[in-house]
Amino acid sequence: MKNWQKLVLVFFIAVASLLAQFAFNAPLVARFIITVAGGILALSMFIEMIKTLRKGNYGVDLLAITAIIATLLVGEYWASLIIILMLVGGETLEDYAAGRANRELSALLQKTPDIAHVMQEGKVVDMGLDDVEIGAHLLIKPMEVIPIDGVLLSEAAILDESSITGETKPNELQQGDEILSGAINGSSSIEIRTSVAASESQFQKIVALVRQAEATPANFVRLADRYAVPFTIMAYIIAAVAYFISGDPVRIAEVLVVASPCPLILAAPIAFVSGMSRSSKNGFLIKNGTIIEKLATAKAIFFDKTGTITDGKIEVDAIVPAERVSQEELLKIVYTIEKSSNHILAKAVSSYAESHDVQGLELESLSEVAGLGVTGQINGQLIKIGRANFVGAPDGLDFETAFYVSRDGQYIGAVTFSDTLRANAPAVIKDLRDAGFESITMLTGDNARVADKIAAQVGITEVYSSMLPEEKLAKIQASTIHPTIMVGDGVNDAPALTLADVGISIGTGNNTVASEAADIVLLKNDLSSVTKAVHISRDTLTIAKQAVLIGIIICVILMLIAATGLIPAIIGALFQEVIDVVSILYALRALKGFKNK
Numbered sequence: 186m187k188n189w190q191k192l193v194l195v196f197f198i199a200v201a202s203l204l205a206q207f208a209f210n211a212p213l214v215a216r217f218i219i220t221v222a223g224g225i226l227a228l229s230m231f232i233e234m235i236k237t238l239r240k241g242n243y244g245v246d247l248l249a250i251t252a253i254i255a256t257l258l259v260g261e262y263w264a265s266l267i268i269i270l271m272l273v274g275g276e277t278l279e280d281y282a283a284g285r286a287n288r289e290l291s292a293l294l295q296k297t298p299d300i301a302h303v304m305q306e307g308k309v310v311d312m313g314l315d316d317v318e319i320g321a322h323l324l325i326k327p328m329e330v331i332p333i334d335g336v337l338l339s340e341a342a343i344l345d346e347s348s349i350t351g352e353t354k355p356n357e358l359q360q361g362d363e364i365l366s367g368a369i370n371g372s373s374s375i376e377i378r379t380s381v382a383a384s385e386s387q388f389q390k391i392v393a394l395v396r397q398a399e400a401t402p403a404n405f406v407r408l409a410d411r412y413a414v415p416f417t418i419m420a421y422i423i424a425a426v427a428y429f430i431s432g433d434p435v436r437i438a439e440v441l442v443v444a445s446p447c448p449l450i451l452a453a454p455i456a457f458v459s460g461m462s463r464s465s466k467n468g469f470l471i472k473n474g475t476i477i478e479k480l481a482t483a484k485a486i487f488f489d490k491t492g493t494i495t496d497g498k499i500e501v502d503a504i505v506p507a508e509r510v511s512q513e514e515l516l517k518i519v520y521t522i523e524k525s526s527n528h529i530l531a532k533a534v535s536s537y538a539e540s541h542d543v544q545g546l547e548l549e550s551l552s553e554v555a556g557l558g559v560t561g562q563i564n565g566q567l568i569k570i571g572r573a574n575f576v577g578a579p580d581g582l583d584f585e586t587a588f589y590v591s592r593d594g595q596y597i598g599a600v601t602f603s604d605t606l607r608a609n610a611p612a613v614i615k616d617l618r619d620a621g622f623e624s625i626t627m628l629t630g631d632n633a634r635v636a637d638k639i640a641a642q643v644g645i646t647e648v649y650s651s652m653l654p655e656e657k658l659a660k661i662q663a664s665t666i667h668p669t670i671m672v673g674d675g676v677n678d679a680p681a682l683t684l685a686d687v688g689i690s691i692g693t694g695n696n697t698v699a700s701e702a703a704d705i706v707l708l709k710n711d712l713s714s715v716t717k718a719v720h721i722s723r724d725t726l727t728i729a730k731q732a733v734l735i736g737i738i739i740c741v742i743l744m745l746i747a748a749t750g751l752i753p754a755i756i757g758a759l760f761q762e763v764i765d766v767v768s769i770l771y772a773l774r775a776l777k778g779f780k781n782k
Contacts, residue, residue, distance in 0.1 A: 191226065191273045198222040199266055219266050220257055226269060251421075252441040259438045261754035268442065268758060298332040298366075301383075304376070314383035321379045325370045334386045335364045335377035341557050343371035343528070355529055357557075357572065372527070373553075416737055420444035420744060427748035436750060442757035443743040443764075452732035452768040459775035460725030468709045469718055476704040479686045480719060481726035484622055485666035487657075487681070489673035490629035490639055493691055493712070495604040497674070499529055501537035505584075506598035513543070515598040519590060521545040522561045522570050530588060530602055558588075566593050585635055604635070609713050610643045616716040618644075624666050628657045628681070657681040672715055673703075689715060724778035728771070736768040 198218060205215040249268065256265040300311045302324040309324055314332055317323070322338070325331060331344070342358045346368040355371070358364065364377050367388030383389065424440040457474025464471045471477060491497050506515040520538035523531035524545055538545075549562040558571015569576040569591045576591035578599070586602040607613075617625060626647040629636045636650035649660060658680045661669055668686035671678070682688030682703045690703035691712060707714040743764070747757055 191229075192277045195222070195226070195266075195269055195273050199270060202266060216260075219263070222269075224257065226253070226273070252438075252444065255438040255441050256754055256758075259435045259754070261435075261438055261442070264438070264442050264754040264758040267755075267761070298330045301332045302326065317379060317383060319379055319382060323377050323379060325375050325377060327370060327372050327374060329370050330388075331364055331366045331368045331370065331377070332386075333379045333383050334366050334381045335379040337362045337364050337375065338378055339375040341554070342373075342375045345369040345371070359557075412733055412737065416444075416740075419741065423741075423744045423748055427750075430748075431750065433750070435754070436748065439747045439750070439752055439754050439757055440744050442754045443747050443752065443760055444740055451765055452736055452772045453729045455769050456725055456729035456732055456772035456775040459773055460721060460728075460778075463725070463776055463778060464705075464718065464721055467714070467717055467721065468711070469705055469707045469714050471705050471718070471722075473704070476687055477722045477725050479668040480670065480705070480722040483668040483670045483687060483719070485624040485626075485664050485668075486617060486622055486670040486672065486715075487626045487628050487661060487685065488645070489657075489671075489678050489681075490627055490631055490636060491604060492674040493672055494610050494627060494639055494643055494645075495606050498605050499533045499586075499602050500605050501533055502601040502603040504598070504600055505587075507596055510597045515590065515600070516541070516543055517546055518563060518568055518592070518597070519570060519588060519600055521548050521563055522551065522559055522568055523588075525551070526559065530586070533602055534588070534600060568592055585632075585638075604639075606639060606642055607712050609711075613712045613716055614644045616713075617719070620716065620719055624664070626660070628652050628660055654678075654680050658684055661685050672712075689718070691715075721778060725775045728775045728778070732768045732772040735771055736764050739764050739767065 202215040202218050205211045205218060252268050253265050256268065299314060301314055301317050301321070303310050303312055303317060304322040304324055317333060321333075323333070323335065337358050337360055340360050342362075342364070344356050344358060344364070346356050346365060356368070363380075365388075366386035420441060424437045424444070427436040427440050428434060454474055457477050460477050461471045461474065471480075488494055504512040504516050506512050516534075516538055519534055520543055524535045524538070526532075546563050549565070551559065551561040553559050554571070554575070557575040558569060561568045561570075570588050573582060573589045576589045576596065577594060578589040578591070578596050582589070582599065584599060584601045588600040588602075590597050590599065614625060624647065625645055626649070627636065627640050627645045628649050629639075630652055631650060633650040636648050640646070640648040649656075652660075657671075657678070661671060661681055661684055670687045670689060671681045671685035672689045672691060673682055674691045678690075682690060687705065688703040689705045689707065691707045691710065691714075705718055707718075743752065743757065743760055746752055752760065
């Protein structure tokens, strides 16, 4: 039975008992109702507690069960009912605060193709992916998702592999190159030969990795449970001493009633709910209270590069003309050819040229060579723009990402591109180091040269490049420092976001999968929200601990008084409500925290 269902049941039990006691003057009936219902609930809690203990976890349930049973045995059934109400109500609130958000894979599954266009004897036949054999000849239409891993049969192809590698730059492939499922085809139809079964394809592996990571239990102990064992032992010792001195079993019930762990159950969840509310006002959503505990104590953080450390926007880095060609002339030629193209690099060139008030030349003709580049005619001269081997660029050019340009077969220069660094990225990394993070690592699907350059700019020394999703997952699994944080933004980051103790998705955008896989979603595309989330979580955890300790200290004082027989069980149960109010009011400080960050 779920906790909210127990709460509804206990509420009706309380109403029925009150009616029996006061409306129908039937105290025995009221006592019977409470005793039976309390016994059943206590038994249910005891069974759940045994399951928890077998897993090696220790919680606050044992003391609560003992208090319920003790009050029922000595006839203090109204005190028992109050304890049950507070206990079940607190656990219901905890479920609300700490219940993990449902991580449906619907967005990921919607992107997964379910049919393939198989070419058989000159015809195209659509069939389910499970029916496609290894070595099948597939047709991929413009803008379609590659359904199965394979080898490119067409002369060339331009693919958007951001869902697999996280990189925004299109990948230009040639005949014989490997094609990964999940990539999106460009504007021309291509043909591939499948190299694996559909179930073994890269995109299906991402789905499987998210499910696997989601099923991996977190090695983490709740705040209340960490205080439960010493508090329970202390309560039992005081109750035993009180019984030993007085010889009255009622004294045990009186001590245990005021020792009921409602402050432990209520204070932390309310502080976490308050912290979550404060977080949403600061531009990010924390999906449950347990995440606040993990984030507040984390010392290791992993970052994706593209769209996380960088803006994920491609911009012109430099205009590099050959001898006897000016930068202005080269830019005019490239702009004239590329201004009507939807290619991501072409758009970057157009934006750059327009921002520099460059006017295009008269274009006489234009044609595209899929996967290689474009050709056009300006003033009767043949212009080629694209790959180095397509335009006949000289050997030894060492650009990370570039358009190469030739005129009538003569190389005349190149336009280089770069992914822009987030302006606040270096400050964020420094803030995290100042906050005590022991390990800051960048994981990226980009090549080593680009990765090392970006990492050096932001001050990250530990870098892993050319990584697929499963490799990112392995790095996080291998971390010896816990809790771990993963910050990412794309589909390829979803498994790592799920497996990390805390997954942070930066910016909502179209990255629905990353947002669903993450524990924290930054609603603003602002990397500084990561450090803000850390500081708010630390504030919240500190307030939660203080609220719990305040409740424990008051409980211990009341237990010592109850041991003398000065506090009847029913009065002790009411005192518990006072303790709860004090703990709750203090926990609500987490709405503002210690500092207005």
